[in-house]
Amino acid sequence: MKQPQWVRFGELIPCRSAFIDAHTPGSSEKENFTIIGGGVSESPDQHVHIKATPGFNIGAAGQPPRCFNSLHSHDTAEVFFVLKGRWRFFWGETGKDGEVVLEEGDIFNIPTRLFRGFENIGSDYGMIMSILGGNDAGGGVIWAPHVREAAQAHGLVLGETGRLYDTKKDEALPDGEFEMPLPEQDWLNALLRPDATTVVKHYVARYWDMMAMAAQGAVKVIGEHGLLIDKPGFEVDFLSRHSPLAETLQAQKDVVLMVMRGHWAVNWQDKTEIFNPGDTVWLPEGTNYSLKVTASGEASLFRVTRTDDPAGLTWAGEEA
CATH class of the missing domain: 2.60.120.10 (Jelly Rolls)
Structure with a gap:
């Protein structure tokens, strides 16, 4: 029988090059943690603490004040709860369809087919813990087109395999590999566009409740x-x-x-x-x-x- 395993908070190993916005101003200081499962990191530098497949992935994001995670979507469930700090979650292709502020202990079950981002609006380093659906959550991140454009302007290119290449380190797409295609307009047109009242009613639970x-x-x-x-x-x-x-x-x-x-x-x-x-x-x-x-x-x-x-x-x- 398999034996329990655990990861202590103080032993978490971060990756600062996990995603395509790693060089983009405003996002370059964020840290990504993969605790259980393979996670969704686009970088081979991501450390995986427990390589188990319990049916979902556990991870975390740590960010200093005013650092944000850029707009993206997932094909599977993405759930966050706030461990430390105060966080603003926002959604929509440009991030202006709606927003909600979460305090410590609040939990947010974010729908698929929805571009989402988040920002630490507290005064200290903040931490949110995440649950991602499925054993294999890799390859399921779709970035908003403007995020891809900003990333490329700062030296990062996303290959069709889901791996990042850093032109500042003289990396380039391998022969035979093409850049990840941008989402098609029909897909963008079909995105959900809920208002904040709807999202809070159906997808946010407050800690003290x-x-x-x-x-x-x-x-x-x-x-x-x-x-x-x-x-x-x-x-x-x-x-x-x-x-x-x-x-x-x-x-x-x-x-x-x-x-x-x-x-x-x-x-x-x-x-x-x-x-x-x-x-x-x-x-x-x-x-x-x-x-x-x-x-x-x-x-x-x-x-x-x-x-x-x-x-x-x-x-x-x-x-x-």
Whole structure:
């Protein structure tokens, strides 16, 4: 049987050349982290901490104040929660269709067929944690045309294989490989253009609302019967120190625990480890485990569980 694995927040290894906007002013200081799975990095320099395939990918983005991630779209689900700081998420081909501000602990289940970007608007280095649908999330990033143009003006070219080439380092497309084609106009015309009210209603859950509900038990945040109704290939629950839990839990499918606040003892097979904010724990299918908060004060975590649903996402305005 596979054994649990984990990554400590303080041991995360960043990549600053992960994406096509790595040289673009305003984006050049962002850091990308791939925690579980292959992630979606376009750079061979990206470090992967746990090379497991639990049905989804876990990653993170760290950015100093006023640093932004450029507009892009995914073919599979993309979920973020704010670990540190204050973040503005914006969407649309030019980023002006709508925006929402997320505080620490808030979670955003972003629809597919929607260009999205995000900016740290706090006063300190900020961190958002991510969940991407599917075992293989690579090759699924589509950049807004103006992002591609800006990147090329600053020396970065994206090949059709999804790999970046840095002309500032005398890199060039290999013989026989062409540049990644820009999205066709018909595809751009079919993009979703929801307003902020619609997005917040269907795809954002606030931390303190979840904390209030968690006293009654684990809060189903994302899932068929969740606060954010969806079937993206995984479910997300929210737990607090006040959530009543069985003495022994079983990961009937692969489970990942992502600590938001406090110190949590996770026990399995007579082994106990203490996990802290920003730590990520993978519990393979079949693992029997227990959870306990080890200190006073605020304590919360997100629990991600693989499902058998496709790794896509159903927009709330459409028929399932």
